[in-house]
Amino acid sequence: MPITKSAEKAMRGSLRKKAINDRRKRAVKEEIKKILKVVKTDKTSIVKMLPTAFQAIDKAAKSGVIKKNTAARRKSRLARLAK
DSSP states (O other), X not given: OOOSHHHHHHHHHHHHHHHHHHHHHXXXXXXXXXXXXXXTTOSTTHHHHHHHHHHHHHHHHHTTSSOHHHXXXXXXXXXXXXX
């Protein structure tokens, strides 16, 4: 437990940031799961789903939730699946 007032405030802030980061990470995972589920059945609809997945990945990379190269790798793998 934090002892000083500034430590309490820092803890509150870190909990808020953690919630936002978890939300962003979950959004990326959900979009990827949707695409992987559809890959097996219908490849034409993947092209329509890619922009939303790319957007979620880019937002996560921009805010520092995932690294830039990780984002690029995930986007590349999804694009390769769409071919």
